[in-house]
Amino acid sequence: MVYASREAEHEAVLTVARQICAAIRTAPKTRGLDYLESCILTGEDLERLADKMDELSNARDLPSFRRDAANLRVSQALVLVGVKNVRRGLGAFCGYCGMDGCDACAQAGAECAFGPMDLGIALGSAVALASDAHIDNRLMYSAGRAAMELGILPPEYGCCVAIPLSVSGKSPYFDRK
DSSP: OOOOHHHHHHHHHHHHHHHHHHHHHHSOOGGGOOOEEEEEEOHHHHHHHHHHHHHHHHHHTOHHHHHHHHHHHTOSEEEEEEEOOOOOOOOTTTOTTSSSSHHHHHHHTOOOTHHHHHHHHHHHHHHHHHHHTTOEEOOBHHHHHHHHHHTSSOTTOOEEEEEEEEOSSSOTTSSOO
16 A cells, blocks of 8 residues: 555644644643643634634734734644633632732632643643654644634633644744745
8 A cells, every 4th residue: 555645744743633632631730720622623624714814914914913824724734722711729829820819810800820831831742742743833822812713712711822733845834924
């Protein structure tokens, strides 16, 4: 049996995308509490996200969103990672959010500092895994923001970051203009 290179490369990207979802799930988290969610976009869903990025670029004069949308259009897959804004219940001693405890944080409508921390740890695990597998990748807040606008993850996942994945002769995420 002969497997064409492009087909094998596409399967490699999907395999790594699945492994990234597992790495996100198993990444260390504050107090061992898991408020992360991830999903994989390909094909039409990836194109729909790129279209939304173009729309946001035009509406808000954000040229970087258009540049990143072009990157998505040459990616084979994208992993979207979101985190819920849930206070970890560490009480008044914590204060990492800048407030005097979780109750004050909640009353102010502020974000618990541990959600973004957990997200960052998971993203580090994810991109390390992709890099170790020789899959080109990049972290994109722009695609995460557009995904939030589209409601791809439920609204309680208020902070999302996207990881586009590609196998090609040259990384589309390098030397961008």
